[in-house]
Amino acid sequence: MGRSARRSGVTSDRSPSSRPLFPSISLKGSPTTSSSVSEPPSARTSLINVLSRPRHHAHAHAATSSASGSSSADAGIFTTEDEFSDMSSTISSYASSILSSSREASSEDIAKVYRDYLETPFVKIKTSVKHSEFGHCNNPNWRWTSQWNPDEPIHALEEERPPYHVLIATYLSYLLLIVLGHVRDFFGKRFRQSHYSHLMEHDGYAALNSDFDSFYVRRLKKRLDDCFARPVTGVAGRTIQLLDRTGPDDNSSFELTGGYTRALNVSSYNYLGFASSTGGCADAVDAAIRRYGISGAGPRHDASTLDLHHQTEKLVARFLGVEAAMVVSMGFATNSTNIPALVSKGCLVISDEFNHASIRFGVRLSGASLRTFKHNDMHALEALLREVISQGQPRTHRPWKKILVIVEGLYSMEGSLLNLPMFMELKRRYKFYAYVDEAHSIGAIGPNGRGVCDYFGIDPREIDVLMGTFTKSFGAAGGYIAGSKELIDRLRLRSHAMAYAESMSPPVLTQILASMASIMGVAPPLAAPAGEELDTMSVASRPTAYGPASSSTLPSWFSLPTPLLNGTEGREKLRRLAFNSRYLSSGLRKLGFIVYGHRDSPIIPLLLYQPAKMHYFSQMMLKRFGADKTPIVVVIVAYPATPLITSRVRFCLSASHTKNDIDMLLRACDEVGDALDLKHGKQTMKVEEVIAAAEELVASNF
Amino acid sequence: MSTQSHSSSPTDIPAPLLPLLQLLSSVFLTLQSTFKRIPGSPIIVRYIKSSYQDDPWRSLLEVLLIAFAVRTLLMGRTRGEGAGKNFIKLTEKEIDELVDEWKPQPLVEEPNDLDHLTLSTVPTIYGPNGARVKLSPAGKTVLNMTIPNWQGFVENEKMKQVAIETLRNYGVGTCGPSGFYGTIDVHMKLEEDIASFLGTEAAIIYAQAFAAVSSVIPAFAKRGDIIVADRGVNFAIHKGLQISRSTIRWYAHGDMKDLERVLQNVEREQKRKGGKLTKKFIVAEGVFENDGMMLELPKVLELKYKYKYRLILDESQSFGMVGAHGRGITEHYGVPASEVDMILGSMATGLATGGGFCAGSYHVCNHQRINSSASVFSASLPAMLATTASTAISILNSQPALQSTLQANILLFRQILSKLEPLPMTESGVPTIGSSSTAGSMPPPPVPNKDAIIHIPSHINSALIHIFLLNPPPTTEAEERLLQEVVDEVVSKSDVLITRARRLRGQEIFEPEPSLKVCISSSFSRKEIEKAAKGLREALVKVCGKKR
The missing domain is CATH 3.90.1150.10 (Aspartate Aminotransferase, domain 1)
Structure with missing residues (x-):
């Protein structure tokens, strides 16, 4: 089982026909820029202006084209991405393009350069998919297969800890914020009563919001509010377009300036890059809207079950390798309306401490007892299981009717992967029912994109309840529950969503059908592309063969382009995502950042600790201060989503990111990391070394 | 080591322990000096000394209190049953046997x-x-x-066109919750449209109407608050009430006299008990999902003002259905929508797209953006369902x-x-x-019609x-x-x-x-x-x- 076996097609000369989406390059030119580059001095000064241009301005500028000598716009010269990364880099290309222009670089020039980078591919391509939504990256070496390697630990029990001074500084920061907040509240309530009216009693009405409950939101989160809920427009693909806004009154309200900023998007849950306004899936959805309209109308049981619902449910079941499945129109509601249908009083739910809010919501509704165990700690789970089974129900000591253990496949704040092999061992021994929430892992993990079962090579039918969402990997909305036929029938009867909630709308169903079918490929399969070496390891190690979708399950009016039909594009996406995830996760670790989670996880949390750094990190990524000015949008997460001290920035990678994007992200993190003193771990490599050694880093165990 | 200490005489200090003692005394001295350096330390020392002198029992009590506090702190916040009195200590073997014996019920029962x-x-x-x-x-x-x-x-062609245009600009899913780059301009536009259509300050949209209803209520009503609800409210409201953990009082379905009776009872109870002023809500539906009856809104508003309640009104059915423009029962009764504190509605039923909303004052809506779990923890509404909802509202506005x-x-x-x-x-x-x-559950009126079934x-x-x-x-x-x-x-x-x-x-x-x-x-x-x-x-x- 050599590591090279997993590196699909590294050495093989693959025929271009196997990857129709990424055709070979028409002209191999020399790299356009020299590699010796210094930072442009003028760039730094006009940092702020860069990001607030109105859109029409931007367009006009783009139309006047390449006068400023931007590298990628030079007609006739196209480089492959391989060469591009070898000889020059994004950073140098920007800098040089700015330097090479005869006049002094203005903020507009810089903005144009990054816009070109984000919107125009470096290669000539034939596909209609926009580079800004799905980046073109055709180097076969930059692929990886997401699969369990028994030599790598699944979950580190003790996360890396920062030095004590960081912890103390963090606590002191919060202390300061809390004290300041209370001082402001104290004086505010006395001197600016109109601002506090909703927090105080008036006319015999109690305050609508308790000032104690809302203290965190008003006094701590509000300071960061310009980093949260930034309004956007367009597709949340590889890049995203922000609506520029200003907050004149300390983030109390925001005003849109009317400008737009296109930024690299490492925040959306677009793991496989199916969020797209063009391409095969969007065309299928287009056809569906014309045919079905947009409304799912009423609840499923009241004549709002379309044939499309049945087809989607069948395909989802086939995709997961289980008997039956059921779709619900909202991901949150999938948990909150189905868990109460499974357990009730006298049952016990054991839940991971970091489980999603929707699970807690559902458990609370069910009336079952709840115990939690330390995050992803299978020994703690075993100890708890032994205790609860032997003790029985509290007070009466009656045995529990049933025990449902609810875990997630991939944790959205931690990036940690469920230790499924050990979990299954415990399941066999302690006879509990397993409920695995694969909201984030489905599509994103596993050699076939089938989630944690696929990743660990475990038969999905051994897990009683499989839950997941379509919001993330499939670019749609809603969620599913899958399992045995008895289970799904029972849930159809008892699920709140089936009887009372709206059914899923046809365009969303179609997006699910199209994206899922393109990951699976549609049978009858086309002949395997010539020159394709067999992926021996993944075939041998998996007990369930995840086959293609049968064309009879799909609607008859459905037509997908060939790369989607034969599954090549889907596979390409899975492998690009796996490479990107592993590359960034490993790279950040080598740079000395404290990074949580599994290296195969597309969710990569980087620890920031001090609350002020969250704001700075988010702003410095958006308004970059180095030579490269390409804005990057990131998600910062703090209490209550994480423990108080471990506030973090969370990157969500996508198959739509190119390696250049990840390179740029690494450079940006390096820049900001030095400025903000974030490298609390041991830095073993410089950023350029990391970028040069990307493939080795991804392939190595550490 | 031990043999050496035995060999020396008991009165002498054993040689190998000397450095240890030295260390101890130096540690003690350092501690003492650091303690003295802490501002206010002499006060503590003086306090302890004088307290011991005046009342040794009090010192003992204080020591016990401190010990208790330390113990409480060390016990941790979440105590499982393991620590309770009811816990039975079992050997590993017994536990193994119990585990082997335990037979869980099947996950799902046989359907009847x-x-x-x-x-x-x-x-x-x-x-x-x-x-x-x-x-x-x-x-x-x-x-x-x-x-x-x-x-x-459901079959509107204009809305289909809008949906296709939206698809070509926004794709299908939003790939994120509204807090994390899932707030699209079309969401903000729809919120404005709903607010101006109804005449409220603001509105917030949700990805599913059922989840909206069951999540808005617990965002405001907490443990200890009082909710007076109609007995005939729908299932989603029931779930919201259940999550809120508030004190719930029911009044007979559609019976305004009974509502007033319940409100009076609550008032009397509160007067008797005293204590802090709590939030009080009336929860009802515009047109009841379970039987199609309509709420007597003017009367409810009158009572709400009289007894200082806030009104949570679920218009999931009535929004788009009644009123001259389909604005719901506020329009039907000619009452300004702003008098209702929270109006819940459904774009899925009223506008035939998807999702739900809550309209109300600016503070009411903003509070939900951070505190309502179905809004915070869920991906936002697909863009095309928002744009088509905006289209539907403009149709309602223009075609009475x-x-x-x-x-x-x-x-x-x-x-x-x-x-x-x-x-x-x-x-x-x-x-x-x-x-x-x-109410539907009440005995129907006398039967003059012989054929009535x-x-x-x-x-x-x-x-x-x-x-x-x-x-x-x-x-x-x-x-x-x-x-x-x-x-x-x-x-x-x-x-x-x-x-x-x-x-x-x-x-x-x-x-x-x-x-x-x-x-x-x-x-x-x-x-x-x-x-x-x-x-x-x-x-x-x-x-x-x-x-x-």
């Missing part, structure tokens, strides 16, 4: 006969849903009177004629069916007062019509079967699709009585309505008449 009936009678629509649908791929077209399609938005068609259709339908009701309608369409203000509590303006049997069979199951017979008869004889009201038997707080559910749409022609109503009447007479 009624379950089979429920599952087998869920119709599948082949092709697009709408007013006229196909129940098999090549089957005949039937009239669909089961979906909330008040204004015919739709509403009059709908109302005419409802009236026609009700008139034909009223021949089977205890109090038949007069020509003007107004039924005798009383028939629509009593059904009872319709639904409001005369409600496009959602629930039909209850006057003399139901003894068991719920028999009643459900009888109603299903009616449904089957109507679809086979008259090509009209209606449905039994689907319930989650066993999970409801108050089991609603079985009923037939009919939804009227403005896209039906008068002829279709006539045909459907007559078909239903005949089926009811045929199926229920023979039983008597």
